[in-house]
Amino acid sequence: MKILVVDDSRIMRSIVKNTMKTMYNIEDGFIEASNGEEAYKALESMQVDLMLLDWNMPILNGIDLVRKLRAMDKYKALPIIMVTSEAAKYNVIEAVKAGVNDYLVKPVTEKNLYEKVKKYLE
Amino acid sequence: MDIKYINPFINSTTNVFEDFFKVSPVVQKPYIVRSNEDHEWDVSAIIGIAGETRGAVVISFTEDLATLLTSKLVGRQITTIDDDVVDTIGEIVNIIAGNAKKGLEEYRLMISLPSIIKGKNHQIAWPVKNLPIVGIPFKTDFGPFTLSVGLENIITEG
Numbered sequence: 001m002k003i004l005v006v007d008d009s010r011i012m013r014s015i016v017k018n019t020m021k022t023m024y025n026i027e028d029g030f031i032e033a034s035n036g037e038e039a040y041k042a043l044e045s046m047q048v049d050l051m052l053l054d055w056n057m058p059i060l061n062g063i064d065l066v067r068k069l070r071a072m073d074k075y076k077a078l079p080i081i082m083v084t085s086e087a088a089k090y091n092v093i094e095a096v097k098a099g100v101n102d103y104l105v106k107p108v109t110e111k112n113l114y115e116k117v118k119k120y121l122e
Numbered sequence: 123m124d125i126k127y128i129n130p131f132i133n134s135t136t137n138v139f140e141d142f143f144k145v146s147p148v149v150q151k152p153y154i155v156r157s158n159e160d161h162e163w164d165v166s167a168i169i170g171i172a173g174e175t176r177g178a179v180v181i182s183f184t185e186d187l188a189t190l191l192t193s194k195l196v197g198r199q200i201t202t203i204d205d206d207v208v209d210t211i212g213e214i215v216n217i218i219a220g221n222a223k224k225g226l227e228e229y230r231l232m233i234s235l236p237s238i239i240k241g242k243n244h245q246i247a248w249p250v251k252n253l254p255i256v257g258i259p260f261k262t263d264f265g266p267f268t269l270s271v272g273l274e275n276i277i278t279e280g
Contacts, residue, residue: 009213011195011206056235085220088227106217107141
């Protein structure tokens with residue numbers, strides 16, 4: 001199982017990883033990226049099973065990365081959960097239209113992260 | 123000022139402190155901030171807002187509170203404003219502004235990446251001249267902090 005955690009905040013990446021480790025007893029298998037471009041490079045170099053993706057990031061933001069990936073056949077089925085502070089309904093609609101599988105509004109808690117990721121990990 | 127547009131920021135601030143730090147901040151009476159007035163804060167995180175308005179959201183801390191909150195989050199003692207403190211308070215203001223959009227859905231808004239300003243009596247350069255800015259003071263068991271919000275034609279002095 002390889003999970004790509006993409007967020008420009010190192011502390012947020014740690015919170016997401018530690019929460020996932022506690023829930024699923026996953027020690028290894030996390031890859032981190034601090035923007036969309038780094039995430040794209042990571043995807044090109046290895047097989048990833050699930051991506052947890054922030055929206056607002058420098059260089060290449062999350063929504064533009066989703067659009068780029070969904071335009072490519074090999075990434076059409078990659079499970080992507082957007083994990084973002086953007087809580088407006090129009091943001092959720094925009095992300096779903098771009099091709100995210102699920103949407104989680106920060107702050108991340110163990111309960112709401114568990115609810116979102118369980119169907120992709122079981 | 124119209125409390126309808128202040129409440130989303132109060133609610134999102136309360137939520138992020140409760141979720142991140144297990145602390146319930148108590149909101150004090152909001153007031154109009156005069157730009158460039160002296161203050162007691164050592165560090166601020168600012169996020170710009172664009173779209174159907176222009177403005178910014180700023181959260182300001184003393185060094186003691188910013189380092190203490192970051193210590194709670196990362197699980198080690200921090201005593202000066204380092205990269206982890208910058209990361210933490212940037213993420214706090216990002217979540218406050220992003221979550222507050224839910225209560226302001228009649229306006230389509232975009233938020234910028236956060237910036238951090240530090241130093242005794244540092245000054246914020248607000249993106250719109252003569253913008254009415256609302257200061258929302260909060261108290262916590264660990265010390266006070268303040269949230270400042272300015273949104274052109276949405277938050278007014280009337």
